Amino acid sequence: MTRALILGGTSDASLLAVEIARARIDAVYSYGGRTRAPADQPLPTRIGGFGGVRGLTDYIRAEAITHVIDATHPFAAEMSRNAIEACAETGTPLIALERAPWAQASGDNWIEVPDVNAAVVALPERPANVFLAIGRQHIAPFATRPQHAYTLRFVDPPEAPLPFPADVIVSRGPFTLDTELEMLPARGIAWIVARNSGGDGARAKIDAARMLSLPVIMISRPELPERRRVESVAEIMQWLGHRACLGA
Ligand code: 3Y8
């Protein structure tokens, strides 16, 4: 009897949850507990960490999970690594729903860097208006470049003081081309720092940057150990032995 654990937190995971609920597959949707009011899901939902690999292993056994679907964000590397280890330890089938990275298109002006620290170094010396579209958790390294005027975008209002003076937009996305084409010039943004998240929910700023001829410092995804991965909800449903009735 199938009982699936969806490691969620992305728009793709939400689409998968709809199909799984529609197919009446026994499943639990899991959030990490990063935001105050995560979107509701059509499945029983748990919120918060498991307690490392050990905690996840215990959860899989206690909840008699038969399949794990890692539908987390490509930058949620710790969760993905833990899932690989816990599934190996418990012999639980694991698959990742992972959207392809964005590819540089003609007209894009990307500076590709491996991580946040390299993104800081890639900024110009002369003061500029910089949009950090990388969330809340990894902005501290930019405090070493106080000459810039920073705009940040968070899902929730900041609780703690910021590591440097900045303007904060509070918005959870997904974002549209219109909002990005309005916001970027209105704030005189000259540089964008982004993560190569892939998918549609965050790509509007990348398309807007191309249209506005703005440079994008693009942070590449963290390396992950080998695991089975697909890019579509339909392939996950097939893996579970069901046919997706997407859009039906
Ligand atoms: C808690 C669930 C949906 C899902 C929306 C997608 C699209 C919008 C793009 C920018 C970039 C960023 C950030 C972003 C995107 C979607 C999707 C996506 C980027 C929610 C969500 C949770 C989170 C966690 C949050 C992180 C933050 C990252 C903001 C829900 C809305 C920057 C990633 O305050 C915090 O601690 C926020 C933390 C991890 C990265 C960071 O380090 O700050 N996402 N985002 C999930 C959980 O608790 O398990 O609240 O409903 C999900 C979405 N975020 O409803 O359609 O699917 O990619 N999320 C990045 O790409 O760099 C925003 O502003 O342009």
Ligand code: NAP
């Ligand atoms: P992370 O750094 O890889 O994970 C750190 C710890 O958070 C994990 O070890 C785990 O704690 C817990 N965790 C993460 N995702 C979880 C989930 N779905 N269910 C239960 N526990 C989870 O993760 P992150 O980058 O902070 O991302 C957290 C969540 O936000 C994920 O759901 C992810 O899909 C979503 N998200 C992230 C980004 C991003 O840019 N990283 C963007 C959009 C959405 P324990 O070790 O205690 O189990």
